[in-house]
Amino acid sequence: MTSIIISSSATMSPRKRHLVPVSSRRKAADDYFPFNFLPVECQLHVLSFLNEVDKCSCALVCLSWSCLVRSWKLWRVADYSRRGVFHLGQEGLLVSNREFERWKAWVHHYTHHLISRRASLLTLKASFDLGDRFNKWSELLSHLLNNVHCRDLSHLDLNWTFTLLEPLDLKVHSSSSSHQDSITKMDQVTSFQELLTELTQSCPRISKLRLHFDWSDVSVSLLTQFQQLRVLELKYFWVFKGVTPSTLQTLTNSLPNLKSLTLHILVPLRNLGISYTLESPSLEFLDVSPSRGLVFSCLKLPVLRELRAKKIVRGITLDRRTRLRIQHRWPCLYHVLREGTPKLQALNNERLLPTWREESYGELSAILEQSCYCVQHLDSWLW
Numbered sequence: 001m002t003s004i005i006i007s008s009s010a011t012m013s014p015r016k017r018h019l020v021p022v023s024s025r026r027k028a029a030d031d032y033f034p035f036n037f038l039p040v041e042c043q044l045h046v047l048s049f050l051n052e053v054d055k056c057s058c059a060l061v062c063l064s065w066s067c068l069v070r071s072w073k074l075w076r077v078a079d080y081s082r083r084g085v086f087h088l089g090q091e092g093l094l095v096s097n098r099e100f101e102r103w104k105a106w107v108h109h110y111t112h113h114l115i116s117r118r119a120s121l122l123t124l125k126a127s128f129d130l131g132d133r134f135n136k137w138s139e140l141l142s143h144l145l146n147n148v149h150c151r152d153l154s155h156l157d158l159n160w161t162f163t164l165l166e167p168l169d170l171k172v173h174s175s176s177s178s179h180q181d182s183i184t185k186m187d188q189v190t191s192f193q194e195l196l197t198e199l200t201q202s203c204p205r206i207s208k209l210r211l212h213f214d215w216s217d218v219s220v221s222l223l224t225q226f227q228q229l230r231v232l233e234l235k236y237f238w239v240f241k242g243v244t245p246s247t248l249q250t251l252t253n254s255l256p257n258l259k260s261l262t263l264h265i266l267v268p269l270r271n272l273g274i275s276y277t278l279e280s281p282s283l284e285f286l287d288v289s290p291s292r293g294l295v296f297s298c299l300k301l302p303v304l305r306e307l308r309a310k311k312i313v314r315g316i317t318l319d320r321r322t323r324l325r326i327q328h329r330w331p332c333l334y335h336v337l338r339e340g341t342p343k344l345q346a347l348n349n350e351r352l353l354p355t356w357r358e359e360s361y362g363e364l365s366a367i368l369e370q371s372c373y374c375v376q377h378l379d380s381w382l383w
Contacts, residue, residue: 036064044073072149075119080107080126081157081164103165104135111144120149127159129166130195131188137163138191145202153203158211160192161237185238189214193222200225207257212237220247224254233262235290242268245276252280260285267293273329289348295330295373299340306346309333309371333372334364347371 035043047055047068059069068074114121128137196219199206206226213219213234232255243265252258261283267274275297278286283301288294289310337344338357345352348367356364 040068043068044071047074048076070117072118072120075114075117076122078110078114078119078121078124078126078144078148080110080128081159082125100165107140111140114144115147118148121153123155123157124150124153125157127162127164129163129188130160130191131184132163133187135163138195141195142198145198150203151205153206155208156199156203156206156211160195161188161212189216189219189237193218196222204228207231209233211235214238215241215243215247217247220251224251227255228257229255230257231260232258233264235264236266242271245274249277249279252278252283255280256282258282260287262287263291263294265291265294267291275330296333296336297331299336301341303343304341305343307337307341307344308348310348311371311373330374332368332374334368 035046038046047058050058055069055074059066126141128141129135130138130141132138192214193216200222204226205228207228208231209223209226209229210231210233213223214237252261258280259282261280265288272293275295277298277300278296279300281302284303284305286301286304286306287308289308292312337347347364348371350367352364
């Protein structure tokens with residue numbers, strides 16, 4: 001008789017599965033945030049916190065998100081100063097011609113992207129040599145401004161003297177003569193003034209401005225047309241270009257809403273001994289610490305609360321007679337501040353006591369040694 005052997009495992013009943021309520025299974029399927037059911041304005045607000053790369057990734061999710069990302073409300077910043085994803089977070093790079101061409105292609109693609117999205121810009125950051133006739137960066141910025149909505153542009157950070165990531169060997173062919181350098185500088189100034197003229201017409205609401213400045217009468221006249229300016233930083237352009245006292249006074253008097261001013265001014269050797277007057281009914285913060293040789297003879301700043309000034313040694317050796325003749329023209333900074341800044345509260349990041357005006361130097365003596373050019377505080381023949 002043939003025996004049939006059946007394994008015990010086959011005779012055992014299968015393992016019972018735990019029963020899951022139907023309501024719990026439905027909850028797992030519906031456990032997500034109903035983003036698409038939010039109002040469109042709320043969806044756009046959420047997406048506005050993403051960077052540009054993430055926004056483009058979101059556009060690939062579905063058709064509705066793609067339509068959202070195309071909204072001009074998500075493209076409020078044009079930042080040409082960043083190096084792109086392939087150089088993100090790296091400073092001071094020396095790149096090859098190939099890398100530069102790659103970056104240049106990204107710049108043109110980025111410009112086309114902003115125009116196609118009909119961007120409504122609030123911030124523009126760029127670093128281009130506007131005198132470069134080969135790459136025509138000036139035309140690129142002009143093309144951008146003419147094809148996007150920039151009426152509400154409020155923040156402009158522009159370095160128009162230098163192109164980001166430009167290889168050094170691209171400039172080898174240029175002449176090193178001073179005459180050729182002068183021509184290059186004039187090309188830059190001309191292109192800058194053309195761009196500044198366009199900005200006065202298309203972006204009248206700029207309130208924060210940071211750029212290199214040539215201090216010509218034309219440029220000063222154009223700059224004073226930005227009547228909404230509240231924060232202004234003017235950097236060096238050409239070290240051989242001086243700034244007259246009347247020019248500086250005209251600029252500050254013509255900007256009624258200016259709250260913060262930072263100046264990078266290098267007074268040429270031929271102008272040593274010149275002092276400046278600064279007037280502004282609205283200025284609250286003044287930083288002249290990056291400047292060299294900038295001395296104030298009079299300040300009329302009734303609401304100024306903080307001043308930063310630094311005396312920088314320039315390595316100029318003067319004989320005692322010449323030095324004293326120049327220094328005797330300058331008043332002490334303490335007297336200038338006491339008479340012209342009634343609400344001053346901080347000097348060179350140091351909090352001032354309410355009684356600082358009643359004392360002769362007193363607590364300010366150490367600070368004045370670092371910032372005042374008068375005879376009492378400058379006992380050196382080396383400038």
